[in-house]
Amino acid sequence: MLRKTALVALFASGLFTTAELRADSQSRALATSFQAKAAERDGQKDFDFHIGVWKTHLKRLQRPLTGSSTWVEYEGTTVVRKVWEGRANLVELDVKGAAGRIEGLSLRLYNPQSQQWSLNFSNSASGTLTIPSIGSFKNGRGEFYAQETLNGRAIFVRFVIHDITPNSIRFEQAFSDDGGKTWEVNWIATDTRVKE
Numbered sequence: 001m002l003r004k005t006a007l008v009a010l011f012a013s014g015l016f017t018t019a020e021l022r023a024d025s026q027s028r029a030l031a032t033s034f035q036a037k038a039a040e041r042d043g044q045k046d047f048d049f050h051i052g053v054w055k056t057h058l059k060r061l062q063r064p065l066t067g068s069s070t071w072v073e074y075e076g077t078t079v080v081r082k083v084w085e086g087r088a089n090l091v092e093l094d095v096k097g098a099a100g101r102i103e104g105l106s107l108r109l110y111n112p113q114s115q116q117w118s119l120n121f122s123n124s125a126s127g128t129l130t131i132p133s134i135g136s137f138k139n140g141r142g143e144f145y146a147q148e149t150l151n152g153r154a155i156f157v158r159f160v161i162h163d164i165t166p167n168s169i170r171f172e173q174a175f176s177d178d179g180g181k182t183w184e185v186n187w188i189a190t191d192t193r194v195k196e
Contacts, residue, residue: 044087044110046117046137047080049164051089054078054191058095058102061186064175065150072099078191087112119144119159133159140164156180167193 058074076095083090093104103124110117118132135144142161147154156176163170173187 042112043115043117043136044112046110046142047089047108048082048086049166050080050091050169050191051082052080053194053196054080054169055194056093056095056189056191058097058187058189060099060102061184062099064186065153065155065177065184073097074099074102076102077194086110117142117144131157133157135159137161150175150177153177158183 054077056074056076056078058076059071060074062068062070062072074095074097076093078094079092081090081092082088087110089108091104091106091108093102093106095102105122105124107120107129108117109120116134116136118134120132121130122128131146131148133144133146135142140162142159144159144161146157146159148157149155154177156179158174158176158180160172160174161169162172169191171187171189171191172185174183174185176183
């Protein structure tokens with residue numbers, strides 16, 4: 001009511017024109033529309049489909065961006081737990097294969113301001129977190145990007161989550177050393193839900 005009274009006073013004094021009044025009204029309508037869309041697209045539950053225990057089949061390219069076509073395969077489990085009422089989750093990966101064992105940990109954090117997730121990964125061999133991949137879900141597909149170095153070269157990293165069903169999910173990681181013009185997939189994981 002106070003805002004309306006102030007606008008009427010400004011208009012009556014000639015300091016505020018009809019066009020400015022209309023523009024102010026349109027700005028408020030756009031802001032309201034934007035806030036409604038933002039509330040509609042609250043992605044903090046985007047990873048709820050992955051909560052639980054999964055059987056994991058993993059294929060990893062041994063030497064990415066070298067022209068190598070040698071893949072190694074692993075089998076194991078992934079356990080995903082909800083944290084902070086779904087605004088974060090913790091992923092524990094434990095797989096074994098002919099090339100050894102991978103124990104991985106991923107902390108996924110949701111940023112409500114940007115409405116994006118950061119995927120923060122570590123493995124037991126390094127004990128440090130990688131540069132987070134940042135992104136979101138759209139039309140049932142998650143895409144997350146980062147810039148890292150590999151063998152001293154700057155590269156882009158793309159992590160895609162797709163083919164999401166109640167009982168299976170596919171994950172792919174790819175690297176690009178040409179600024180994102182071409183991508184080489186180097187990590188393919190398929191999770192199948194373990195029936196409880």
